[in-house]
Amino acid sequence: MQQEDRLATVKALMQGRAGVPGAPSVEPIEPHIRSGATFLFRDPLKRGVPSDEQDVVRRLIDDKHYVGTICSIWGYNVLPERAQEFRRWLLVNEPRLVQATPPGVFYKGTYAVWISTEKEAGEYRTVWSYASLQAIQDLSEAAADQGSTFAQLLGELVGFQDRRPGAPRSQEHWQPASTAHRF
Amino acid sequence: MSYPTGCFRQAGGLRVRPVPELETCIVFTSRRPKLYMLNLAAWLVFELCDGRGGEQIAADYAAAAGADRDASAIRAEIGTAIERLLGDGLIEHIAA
Numbered sequence A: 001m002q003q004e005d006r007l008a009t010v011k012a013l014m015q016g017r018a019g020v021p022g023a024p025s026v027e028p029i030e031p032h033i034r035s036g037a038t039f040l041f042r043d044p045l046k047r048g049v050p051s052d053e054q055d056v057v058r059r060l061i062d063d064k065h066y067v068g069t070i071c072s073i074w075g076y077n078v079l080p081e082r083a084q085e086f087r088r089w090l091l092v093n094e095p096r097l098v099q100a101t102p103p104g105v106f107y108k109g110t111y112a113v114w115i116s117t118e119k120e121a122g123e124y125r126t127v128w129s130y131a132s133l134q135a136i137q138d139l140s141e142a143a144a145d146q147g148s149t150f151a152q153l154l155g156e157l158v159g160f161q162d163r164r165p166g167a168p169r170s171q172e173h174w175q176p177a178s179t180a181h182r183f
Numbered sequence B: 001m002s003y004p005t006g007c008f009r010q011a012g013g014l015r016v017r018p019v020p021e022l023e024t025c026i027v028f029t030s031r032r033p034k035l036y037m038l039n040l041a042a043w044l045v046f047e048l049c050d051g052r053g054g055e056q057i058a059a060d061y062a063a064a065a066g067a068d069r070d071a072s073a074i075r076a077e078i079g080t081a082i083e084r085l086l087g088d089g090l091i092e093h094i095a096a
Helices: A003-016 A051-062 A080-100 A133-144 A149-159 B040-048 B054-065 B071-087
Strands: A026-029 A070-076 A105-112 A124-130 A169-174 B007-010 B014-019 B024-029 B034-039 B050-053 B091-094
Touching (some): A003 B040, A003 B050, A003 B054, A070 A133, A080 A105, A080 A149, A105 A133, A124 A133, B024 B040, B040 B050, B040 B071, B054 B071, B071 B091
Antiparallel strands (some): A070 A124, A070 A169, B007 B050, B007 B091
8 A cells, every 4th residue: 555545544534533533652562472382282181191191181170170171261351441241241141151152162251360460461361171172173163153142142252352452462272281291 | 843844754664554443553664673553643644744844744634633623732742743753763854
């Protein structure tokens, strides 16, 4: 896009907005490299893990001591003016979300972070666990099925996230340390 | 608020990527590798730096962004923005 086209674009945006624009702001962007690469992933209940170790993990899962064998945690903020709406949404819809997840995908709740050392990870965490790697793919497929209750609920949940540039966000993937292979 | 005589233009070696859906523009300064995020107002000032002088930039900015606002406040904003864009190497000043 040439400069004159960009000027036309920014003028149109400026004229189309309501209210007084904020003062000009130029902020440097500091890239963060967020690869972990400490552990090789392996499913604790699949080949490569001795059967006696699998038994321990399976028992801890069945007894609901472990969150799961494969977990992901989404961190994000919700704008303060939407916090009450978000809380009410969770009260109504978390039970529905639990029921609507595809087989092998488990919604483990959304949590408010009341103390953390991580400033940029977000004030909320949504925790998922998966019965297998295939289940991660199943979650993506179900999320894309726009006619499904799951896609609708997930869209509403994610819709509360503060998506503005620079807003705190994070994503982590966990596996039980008891069967993790560190290199 | 007065502006230096002469005009302003965008510096060479920039990579400019508008993100209109977020009302921002991302600029990469390849000569001094760094990324910058400009909000809508700064983006407008940046694009007006196409050989115009400071007074013209202020007038055109006011026409696009703030016809009902206090002229001195707008001039102060533009002065600060130009100083910042110059300091970060996104624009350059051409003396008269």
